[in-house]
Amino acid sequence: MFKAQKRGVSLLAAALAGAMALALSGCGGSDDSAAGDGKTLRLWHYEGPDSAMGQAWAEAVKEFEKTHPGVEVEFEEKGFEQIQKTAPMILNSDDAPDLMEYNKGNATAGLLSKQGLLTDLSSEATARGWDKRLSDSVKTTSMYDAQGVMGSGKWYGVPNYAEYTMAYFNKDLFDKHGVEVPTTFAELTDALAAFKAKGVTPLDNSGAEYIAHQYVYQLALSKADRSWVDSYELYKGKTDFHDEAWTYAAETFADWVKKGYIAKNSSGTKAEDAGVAFISGKYPILFSGSWWFGRFQSEIKDFEWGTFLWPGSKLTLGSGGNLWVVPKGAENKELAYDFIDITMKKNIQNILGNKGGVPVAADPAAITDEQSKTLIENFNTLSENDGLAFYPDWPVPGFYDVLVSETQRLITGSASTGEYLDALQKAYDAGAPKQ
Numbered sequence: 460m461f462k463a464q465k466r467g468v469s470l471l472a473a474a475l476a477g478a479m480a481l482a483l484s485g486c487g488g489s490d491d492s493a494a495g496d497g498k499t500l501r502l503w504h505y506e507g508p509d510s511a512m513g514q515a516w517a518e519a520v521k522e523f524e525k526t527h528p529g530v531e532v533e534f535e536e537k538g539f540e541q542i543q544k545t546a547p548m549i550l551n552s553d554d555a556p557d558l559m560e561y562n563k564g565n566a567t568a569g570l571l572s573k574q575g576l577l578t579d580l581s582s583e584a585t586a587r588g589w590d591k592r593l594s595d596s597v598k599t600t601s602m603y604d605a606q607g608v609m610g611s612g613k614w615y616g617v618p619n620y621a622e623y624t625m626a627y628f629n630k631d632l633f634d635k636h637g638v639e640v641p642t643t644f645a646e647l648t649d650a651l652a653a654f655k656a657k658g659v660t661p662l663d664n665s666g667a668e669y670i671a672h673q674y675v676y677q678l679a680l681s682k683a684d685r686s687w688v689d690s691y692e693l694y695k696g697k698t699d700f701h702d703e704a705w706t707y708a709a710e711t712f713a714d715w716v717k718k719g720y721i722a723k724n725s726s727g728t729k730a731e732d733a734g735v736a737f738i739s740g741k742y743p744i745l746f747s748g749s750w751w752f753g754r755f756q757s758e759i760k761d762f763e764w765g766t767f768l769w770p771g772s773k774l775t776l777g778s779g780g781n782l783w784v785v786p787k788g789a790e791n792k793e794l795a796y797d798f799i800d801i802t803m804k805k806n807i808q809n810i811l812g813n814k815g816g817v818p819v820a821a822d823p824a825a826i827t828d829e830q831s832k833t834l835i836e837n838f839n840t841l842s843e844n845d846g847l848a849f850y851p852d853w854p855v856p857g858f859y860d861v862l863v864s865e866t867q868r869l870i871t872g873s874a875s876t877g878e879y880l881d882a883l884q885k886a887y888d889a890g891a892p893k894q
Contacts, residue, residue, distance in 0.1 A: 500532045500794040504560035505539045511753045511816030512620055512780075518810050519802045526801075530794065543567070550576040555786040558795035563600035563616060563782050564849075565608055566856040571784070572615040573607030578785040580614040583796050589617055592803060592820045596847040597621055597779035606892065610693045616782025619802040621817045622749045623777025623838055623847060624673060626769060631762040632659070632743040644681065644771030651720045654743055660719060663742035665733040666726035666870050669852070670747055672862040673776055674721075675869075676851040677746065679708035681772035688774065688848045694892055698854075700884040701877075709869065709876040716870055726870040748776070752834055753815025765830070768837050777838075777847040779819070855890025 500523070506512040520532050535556070542549075543562060549555060550571065561568055571577050584590045590598065597618060604612035633640060633650075636657045641647040654661035664671055680688075682704040690696030699705075715721050725733075730747075737745040738758050745751075746769070755764065769775050783802070785795045801807060808818035809825040817838050826832050841847055852859035865882045868874035874882070 497791060497794070498530055500527075500530060500558065500791055500798060501556040502532055502534045502558050502798065503537050503542065503556045504534075505537050505542060506560070509753075509757075511811050511814035514814050515620075515807050515811035515816065516802060519798065519807050522801050522804075522807070523798050527794070527797065532798075546571060547574065547576065550786045550788065553788070555788045557789040557791045558783060558785055558798055560781050561616065561784045563609070563618065563778060563780075564853045565603075566853065568600070568616050568782055568784060569603045569607035569609055570856075571607075572603040572613070573605070576787050577615045578787055578789065578792060580617065580785065580796075583799075584614040584617065587796070587800050587803075589799075589803060590614075593618070593779065594819075594842040594845075596777075596842060596845050597819055599849070600779050601782065608693065608892070610689075616784045617799050617803075618779030618782055619799070619808070619819060620780040620811055621777065621819050621838060621842070621847075622780050623817065623841055624677065624746060624748050624769070624775050625766045625834075625837060627737060627745045627747065627751065627755065627764060627766055629737070629740060629743050629762055629764055632740070636743075638743070640765075640767060641770050642767075647770050650743075651715070652718075655719050659743060660722050661743050662715070662721045663733050663737050663745035664721050664725035664870075665728045665730040666863075666867045667728055668730040668863065669850075669859070670730055670733055670745075671721075671725070671870060672851055672866040674746055675708045675712045675866060676776060676848075677708075677769055677772065678711050679704040680774040680776070680848050681769070682707050683774060683848075685774075685845060692849045692854055694854075698887060698891075700880040700887070705880055705883075706876070709879050712866075713869055713872075713876055716872075721870070723870060723872075726867045749817050749834060749838075752817075752830075756815050756828075756830060766833060766837070768841070773844060774846050774848040775841060776850055777841060778849050780817075855887055858886060858890060861886040 504516065506516065508517070520534070523532060524530065542559065546561060593601070599610045601614050601616050601618065602612050603609055603615050628640060636654060636659065638650050638653045639646065641650050651661045664674070686696065687704060691698045716723060733745060734751055736742055738755065740762050783799045785792055789795060803820055805820060805822050808821035812818040812821040812826045812831055812835055813828055815831060817834060821835065823835065826835055852862055861883065865874065865879050869876070869879045
């Protein structure tokens, strides 16, 4: 029987207790020989029950129970920040679940794999065909080498959804001000100028969190190619923040602030505030991720809206979604593998797609919602053209905070574009592996 619960003992307390026990014993968590009762699957994830993933995985639980009579799914509600901050201690303790959702990338899943805290899923990925269902750019975040660098090595996680960035646009504001929806970059800049001429700030923004520096990264990607991305994200070459792509991005972003396309007072705005502002109909365009899509579908009632890919760029921010990982000390690993397999089935993938998510293995004909069809078609276009370029904060630990603070300075004008790029170079070089 499925059982969702909030545990009486806090995650942090359990983690500290586990860490103390390990310190006394002088050893790590359980190894691959750990055996459970085969009657309980302990599952942790942090997707809301109304989200596309939450709804799809709830159906996966039902299917799992039908195909595993007598097995109880014990789902424990966790927060993203909880798991992010305490995972190393939890996974090194007896409190580790059998299966959990975890963030992808070098500084997160890669770090845990390097520390020996995750189960190698390579043989399962091959035997169950997960490796065949995912595109190359989506698979990148599933595999990590001995140094915890994504893109090669062993499978330590499986994403069953994907995510990418796009321009959300308010059709009513475009119609009201007589602005055409852009299909080229020149048309985009014309649209920004047209809105500003009508007294409307065209671009919704969040300087205090990720949205601002994702604008910058997207501008850089419009002048980049796959080898540029591989150098930056996978250390397959030298990254120069004063190259053509980064220089163009910083200068264009700063110019857009000066022209009023992006509000200076957005330097202190949170991502949630930006999303709510778009929902309220204040801005014509918000460039952000597919993680907003389902929410916009359910909360925008007063105007028509749509999406388009960033014009004039083959690359955009995106990747496979967060990963299913199996802790090294999990007690019921076979049950965990079976559950992952169910979430990859077309019926579960189709639910995810129709609820506003980006499935990786859905049947396109089964997606009935028109907006969701566009969302998935655009993802398929990116995926087929190897167009997912990951995120700018991924390469080195702590780089997110640097990007936020330095891009805020670019918005307020307290840093020149040269100073901005210098600061990014310094932080990147300090954290990247020495070549």
